Amino acid sequence: MPMIYGEGGREAFFRLQEQIMRTTRDDSILAWGLNNESSMSNFQLFIGEGIFIHGDILAASPSDFADSGQIVAREQASNPLHSLNIYGGTLRAYLPLLTIDSGETLGLLSCGPKSDTKKFAAIPLAKIQSAVANEYVRPRGSPSRLQPLPTSDASPELIHIKKDGQNHILATNQQYMFYDVDLFAKLGIKVLDVFPSICWDDQLALISQTGTDQILIRARQSKEQSLDFVIVIDGHRSDSPMDQLYCVFTCDQKTVLSEIAGKFQREALEVFQLTSASNGSLTLRIKLEPMEGNIISIIPEAMASPPHCTINATMALENLDTILEPTRFLWERKKNEVEMKDLSQRVEECKSQLGDIEEKRETVEKEIKLLEARKSALVEEEQSTIQEVRRLEEKQGDIRKRQTENFRHVVIVQKRLEEFYNAKSCGDGWTPFRLAMETSDIDLMNVLFDEPTDILAEDKRWTRWIIASIKGDVNEIRSLLATDETGLEHKDGIFGRTPLSWAIMKGHRDVAKLLLDTNRVDVRSKDNYGQTPIRWALDAGHHEIVRLMLLRDKPAYLRKFRGHMDLVRVRR
Incomplete structure (x- = not known):
């Protein structure tokens, strides 16, 4: 045919x-x-x-x-x-x-x-x-x-x-570039690599532009030892596919695309504007044409004559500034001519607005004078406030000194009251130590315990155990058990009572049960007055707590306190 x-x-x-x-x-x-x-x-x-x-x-x-x-x-x-x-x-x-x-x-x-x-x-x-x-x-x-x-x-x-679906695509939420392998093959060249490689599907000859600043495409001629062609495409999406910014360079076959990537910024591509290049045996021109949807077709063409300039990207990397300088100079001259026309128009517009600007400036100057006066007043107020802060801080220091001295007197009073209550066979009266625990005054307790009276051991964490046991704070006891059990058997330095003793004295059955469940508390531990937790429970009439302790104690201890069990039965 x-x-x-x-x-x-x-x-x-x-x-x-x-x-x-x-x-x-x-x-x-x-x-x-x-x-x-x-x-x-x-x-x-x-x-x-x-x-x-x-x-x-x-x-x-x-x-x-x-x-x-x-x-x-x-x-x-x-x-x-x-x-x-x-x-x-x-x-x-x-x-x-x-x-x-x-x-x-x-x-x-x-x-x-x-x-x-x-x-x-x-x-x-x-x-x-x-x-x-x-x-x-x-x-x-x-x-x-x-x-x-x-x-x-x-x-x-x-x-x-x-019949012919070359210009049709499906689904369109991304920007793609497509190259026809056959068209490149007719020119004796083949697309070998794309950077970044994640954007390239070589089976479908598709390149994604989404989320990429710059795309580089390497095409190699079938002749050995010839320079490769590199197509550098700016990754910023433009309003029109026809406005894509790109250049065609050559490079040595051993130069990897990652070495070139990012070296030719958008400014350099705008300066060069080279859509063709020659490797000595072939002059390749690249055109970008829109297809349906969001696909741009990369069209290769062979030119009869080489372009006026071909840049070897491998060599240009070493002397990029020198290569850019003359081209940039000519490009900037044309750009400056356009800018000069625009500036001339803007100068005339600015002159017509100058009178309004001067009037506004005078208004601003008046406002500045008012602000300066306000600034001076604020500076004086600032200095006065600084002096007041210093005075108050000095007063705070004096109070801290007096507070320390008061705490020392509290320790002395505590010791005297302890001797007095012991001499009079009294219980724990309303001593400073008890007052501190009842009110959760940790600062006061720390001062009492910091004195060289051996009231407090090196670890002060047990004070939380004592206070929680006195108040019957079940949640606090659970929190302490979950983090640290070292304070279970600690005794306070004044009465010598463990957290279990304090919980029983106050009749806090839930707290006592939590402490007994640890199997790490001693129900026979004596305080400074010779009282054990079980004795405190008996004296206070807390029969359920007594039964709980006896049932959890060792068999030998149960026999020792059989009389206590009989007493509990009689009282019940």
Whole structure:
């Protein structure tokens, strides 16, 4: 079939396939790109992410049929003889549709391998939202496959498959760039690397721009020892895809993209504005063209003559400032001319506003004078307040000294009262120590205990045990048991009583039970007056507490206090 003037080989091959479909219903013409491994991993991945590029339903070149030579047509009784035809950019076909376990949809063709009659050729399909009923696309990068004949009959149905889906995408919440591998291959170059690599899907030839400041693409010519091409694209999204800022450089093959990344900032790209570069044997120009949705197509072109300037990024890294200087000078001259016009207009506007500004300045100066006067008054007030603070701090110091002296007198009084109560055979009268514990005055207790009277051991934490036991604070006792049990058997320095003794004296049964449950308290511990916890309980008539202690004591001690048990029974 002769080519039409101006028509490329790709378009001519499409036209040839359309002509074949008009004269025969052999749908083996769709079984191109056959992959015996039936790999659909790329298709599955991008369907799951909600985005993929529509491919062509027809083969782009004869090489796509390289693995389809063994495919022959087959007739099925259940498949009526409907011819394939293309109308309005859509291929109309009657195909049985099969959904396999992975969720993919396959269209079964009336053809298969000559050597295996139990297998049929199938093409991957993806349904799209369209005004046309049952409209599908063939995802790009999804090969045909050999599929066993399904156990259940699948009736053919009329579907529409978009013929050319190169400019269509699905799902659009990100910005992508797409490069056609075949277009690069025609120029003898191949995309080898992208930085950052996480943005690149080399199987689908897709590069994501989301969340990336700069993207670098390395393309290498098939010739050995030639310089690589590096496309540097600014990652900031612009209002229009046509406003993308990018430059084309060369670099040594050993230079990794991470060494170049970030070295050519946006200012440098604006200065260079180089959309083409030459490596000595090829002059490559790059164009960015918008596709449907949020995809930009990277189009490579070979130029007949080299550009006026090509920058080797590897060499430029060492002398970047020197290279930028002359280009920046010319660029700034043009920029300054534009700025001068803008400044001239602004000068005239400013002159017209000058009178208003002067009037406002005078008003501000009056306000400043008022503020200065206010400032002076505040400075005087500040100095006066500072002096008052110093005076009060000195007074606080005097009170602290007197307070220390008072605490010392309290210790002396405490000792005297202790001797007095002991001499008079009295209980613990309203002594300073008891007053401190009843009112939770830790400061007073610390002063009492800090004196060289051996009233307090080195660890003051046990005072919390004493105060909690006197008040019957169950929650405080639980908190102390959960963190530290070292104060269980500590005695106060005046009465020599443990927390258990104080809890029993006050009749706090719950606290006494908590302390007894630890099995670490001594119910026979004597205070400075020879009293044990069990004796305090008996004297106070706390029969339940006595029973609790006796039941938890050792058998030998139970026998020793059998008389106490009889006393409890009599009193009950």
